Amino acid sequence: MRYYRLDDGSDDRLIADDGDAAYDLTAVKPRLDDFGDLAAAADIAETGVDELAIHLTADAPAIDFAPEDAALPIVPEEVWAAGVTYEISEEAREAESGMPEMYLDVYGAERPEIFFKATPSRTVGPGEAIGVRGDSSWNVPEPELGIVLYDGEIVGYTIGNDVSSRSIEGENPLYLPQAKVYDRCCSLGPCVVSAEAIGDPHDLTMSMTIDRDGETLYEDETSTAKMARTCETLVDYWTAHNAVPELGVLLTGTSLVPEEGFTLSPEDEVSISIESIGRLENTVIEV
Template identity: 50%
Template sequence: MLIIRYETAGAVHVGVAEDDGTVRRLGVPSLGLLLALPTDEIRSVVERSGPAEDGAVKRLPPVDGQTEVWASGVTYVRSRAARREESQAPDVYSLVYDAERPELFFKSAAWRVCGDGEPIGIRPDSAVDVPEPELALVLNATGRIVGYTVCDDVSSRSIEGENPLYLPQAKVYAGSCALGPGIRPAWEVPDATALGIGVVVRRGSGVAFEGTTSTSLLHRTLDDLAAYLFRSMHFPEGAILSTGTGLVPALDFTLHEGDVVEITVDGVGTLTNPVVAATPAAFAWLAAR
């Protein structure tokens, strides 16, 4: 099953989507309030889902309220190599890869997150933009891993490569964060350290880029990443923490408007997003949702 946010009859609800597509409503008003609960209570709420919805359902991004999205960097060998290739200050990436403390950075407020099927953005002032396919941890208010979702940590390689201090502009802008299609409960994932991750970028009738990796190649443990995020931060409605990417195209690849990015994490789901230019007007709908 997947824990989802969805809209039906003009109202937004939290529910579970069964493998056969059946959607059942949960007894909580928001995902944030669900993540405010202890792990055992979250499981109890999820397993007490109600009757099936009988109307049309539109799925929404699996994050709301005060829940924040954060991300990890340089957690795979390929990520370290790619950052060194693009950067004018390559040593910082080798240093953080080998350091005890991981690179963690803020990625998105809940209301700015794009969902499955919704557009993602590439910056008009960037020469090289790439998808970053990642497993994302869903953490409750005490920092426990209670689920997993798929993240596209869309990034400007050219802006970050110019100067590491430009990381926020390379990583945080309209359409730069997509999550979905829902949250796979942690108790349904036997081993999150051995999940295949794949990405396909479709361009017209062809494939512009594709690749696969595995969470088994992560340089850091999932619990360690979560623990560092919660060291000096309080998340009353939990947090989403993306765990970094092991799939980075060569520097001669960049996303184009009209591309479609498909990211699959085995056992979690597939996230699909078309690509548009990240102008303020193109993503004004996020604030009105």
């Protein structure tokens, strides 16, 4: 089941799409207006999100709905991210940094790199503009599988864009928070797919295109099978000895890295697709 949030200008509505029809779950349960509400209700009922949604669709009206109309599907209290989880990411971080050995050490270490990425106010949804810092000369999108967690447990998956200022991070690794956390630094969407529907998250095709003035500047694809660590391992390290939020997202790292020298520019269009989830599209502005 795919779960979308529809913002009709007055109220948010939770839409469940089973592949055959889209249902307005908010019409039968007004307190359910995004996936986080559904996850909370399923937790209280001690059932799965899909099982609860299927029960509600018996009375929910079917609606005409296009994924392009979707808003940010969830508003997580915190977004965190994992770094250097793919070999190409480790190589790219080495290339940008004056201290390359530290990234190789992380890639091969038992403990992954887990860092804070975004607050709700810094996170945008599909169709909204992602931001690149005006004080950075090298800015890139980072397409990633996002794990959606409720109370520390995996309940779904989404697409994330961990927009990053590589020139700032490369100048000194201690500048990582400034390279990663700023206005419009993260996008999520277009939907959340339940963990049950995804099945194995380590065998999904992921692709990204970057267009500028009608010309495709970058296009490539990869697979989450290339991740050096499992989603479960990343979640274990994120939740260990940490007071995690009730609703959170953990991004899992990228294996799609534009060649050295490419930088995002305002009005670029970034499109990220992950098998079984959909496509997340954003334009670019300077912040």
